[in-house]
Amino acid sequence: MLLLSLTAFAQTVEWTSALSTPRCNVGEQVVLELRLSGATTDPLEPRVPDIPGVSMEFAGASKNVSMINGVTSSSSTYTYILTPTQQGSITVPAIAMSVDGQSYTTEPLKLQVGVSSGQTQPGAPGVPPGGVGPNGAGWGGPQNQLPSAPIQSDAQPVLVECEVSNTHPYVGELVVYTFRFLHRVQLAGSVNFEPPPPTGMLREDLGQSTNQVTRNGMEYAQSEVRTAYFPTSPGSLTIAPTRLSCQLAPDFLDPSFSFRGDGVRELSTQPVTLEVLPLPTQGRPPSFNGAVGRHFELLASLNKTLIKAGDPVKLAVTITGDEHPDLLLDPTLPNWPGVRSYTPEASALPYEKPNFRASKTFKIPLVPQQGGDFQLHDLSWSYFDPASRRYVTLTANPMVLKVEGSIPTTAGGKAPAPGAPVDPLRGPQPGLDSGQGWALEPGVAVLAVLPWGISLVLLVFGHAHQQYELSLQTDRARLQRLEKRVQRAKTLEELAQLAYQGLEIRKGMALIGLPLVRLREILSQEMVDELEKAEAARYSPEGDTDPKKVDEFRNLLLRELRGGEA
Missing domain, CATH: 2.60.40 (Immunoglobulin-like)
Structure with missing residues (x-):
């Protein structure tokens, strides 16, 4: 088939500049965009003069070419990051650009820089946060x-x-x-x-x-x-x-x-x-660990509020917002005296559609080292809000943990922990210099407890072995039930869901939500390729139920679930 194309080029050259916001505070970032449209040749990068009172960094250039109704138009955008270092009115000077021997110049721009702690207003949609385009209009139309x-x-x-x-x-x-x-x-x-x-x-x-x-x-x-x-x-x-x-x-x-x-x-x-x-x-706070978004919530709770000294309690910290779960990291706990913390367990819920909103919970084991009432406060977590271009810190509600007793002390005449009650009925205890001192000799004590120790070791080993065999039987049964469902599956999407469930049992780890790079380290190349094909099929309006593709995926999945056996 022969196609004849008549293409017209837009000849009007426009060279404009715009700031992402007309107002900011000292130290905040402002985006300066220089846009060239209508040029038929690729121009040189513009020379932007130094601006007093402003630190400037070139962020990159981009070019866009579109064709509508046979008319081709192109535009080039040059982006700079401005960071004011002093208060007052700053002028971004006119910037020149030469196109095909013709010189064009932008209009000067004004930037008001303050030092107040209030938030600036977001700007017109269609530009970076808080931005306005030429003549006060936003670039790109509604919703950016x-x-x-x-x-x-x-x-x-x-x-x-x-x-x-x-x-x-x-x-x-x-x-x-x-x-x-x-x-x-x-x-x-x-x-x-x-x-x-x-x-x-x-x-x-x-x-x-x-x-x-x-x-x-x-x-x-x-x-x-x-x-x-x-x-x-x-x-x-x-x-x-x-x-x-x-x-x-x-x-x-x-x-x-x-x-x-x-x-x-x-x-x-x-x-x-x-x-x-x-x-x-x-302005980056110590409690910031990388989260970026506009609407976050922080919740913290204890699974028990009354325990004995030395017993563990779990602190659940849940973070919810418009950020990817892989980028939500565990919060940094304050230094609570007398409380020891351990590595948290993290779990993420499926994100909400159509507006992305994820929730991730960190369960952190805490072990108090002494009795008393512990005030667990100052638990904070920070994120960066791109709308206001500021860091925001959230603080959880204070929690009270009541701990009874104290860590038990060893025998041998050691004093009880501070604050422990004195037992008036407790008489003098035998020491090594008494007539009964032979009973406290280390060798006698070892011989006395040795039979009990051997029995305990055998009992624990037998129980652990029994639990191990039981877990193997349970996993095998789950895999067998999954294989039956795989045999009945009729679409690639259904097989992909079963693949995640079965391979999580086979690998002994969670796979859903892992990035593609991480999956390639864990699964075979064939399996990752099939999962990508299944994901692409979800986008097709008719779906993908090709029997040949479904059978190929099914055979590969059964082989993986059986440990490589056909």
């Missing part, structure tokens, strides 16, 4: 969206679009990537969907929805797939194009339909570039 860039003309039967919730996130901040597939004709066969890989970012599925929309007076059926991304390092990151192929059913009443190519359409979105900002070091 990228301009919708369908690959086909709006008169075409199928379209694809993509957008992101934020093009300038901080490290660890949630970015929602939305992909839309629109069609106004019937489809024949399955839709093959290829999501972009999560390069340099953690990725989670936020679900799929379908509805009817109107574009330029035409009704379309729309399938929308939302994905959560969490960048893990600063700098420029690119979300690769999302690719989709489909086959159109013949429509003899539509003059735009053609049988050429059997109605197959190959569609792809434009890549999306994210300029990931580093977290500020100024």
Whole structure:
């Protein structure tokens, strides 16, 4: 099939500048964006003069090319991070750019810098937090969206679009990537969907929805797939194009339909570039360990409030918010005198859809070393709020732990612990210089307890061996029941769920929620590949029930569950 393309280029050159906020405090970060659109050649990086009272760092450059209705347009964005070091009114000077021998200059910008502790107001949507674009308008439209860039003309039967919730996130901040597939004709066969890989970012599925929309007076059926991304390092990151192929059913009443190519359409979105900002070091509290988000909750509780000295108690600390569970780390406990803490156990609940909200609980064993009432307070945990560009510290409610008694002391005339009651009926105890001192000799004591010690060791060993055999039988029974469910499974998604359950039993560790890099260290390459295929199948509107693919996955999973035996 021969395709003739007539492409027009936008000739109007625009060179503009914008600050992410017109007001900030000393030490806070402000984003300066310089945007060039309409240029037909790649210009040199602009020379930004030094700004008195401001520390400036180049954060990266990005270029976007789109084609709508046969017209190709391009824009280049240069991003700088400004950190004011003094109070007052600061002027960002006019910045020159030369394009094809023609000189262009931006307008000077004003930045008001204060020292108050109040929060600044978030800015217009469509730019980094608190941002405004040229003439007070935000870049990118509502909800910080990228301009919708369908690959086909709006008169075409199928379209694809993509957008992101934020093009300038901080490290660890949630970015929602939305992909839309629109069609106004019937489809024949399955839709093959290829999501972009999560390069340099953690990725989670936020679900799929379908509805009817109107574009330029035409009704379309729309399938929308939302994905959560969490960048893990600063700098420029690119979300690769999302690719989709489909086959159109013949429509003899539509003059735009053609049988050429059997109605197959190959569609792809434009890549999306994210300029990931580093977290500020100024004002970072000691209780901060990397969490970034806007809405967090901190809850702490004890499983018991009355115990005896030396007995353990578990402190449960639950953190809930819009952050990936892998990036939620355990809180740092205060130094509570007389209380010893141990390594916590962490568990995460499945995150909520469609808006990402995760919850992770840390169960920390505590062992008081003496009796009394312990005031467990000052338990705090901090996160970075990208909307206000500030660190926020949450403090849990104080807890009271009552401990009875004290740690038992050894015999031999040692004094009791401070505060222990004196027993008036306790008479003088025999010492080594008394007539009964032979009973306290170490050798006599060892001979007296030796038979009891041997019996206790044999009893403990027998019980442990019995429990080990019982656990093996229990795991074998669970795997056998899982194998029966694997035999009945009919979709790749169902097999993927069973694979996680069975391999967790086989490996003896939790696998759900682990990043792909970690899974490759634990599972075989074949199994990781099948799990990725099953995840991709979830995005397809028709699903994936190909019997051949299902049987291949089933045979591999049964072999893994049986320890490599066919």
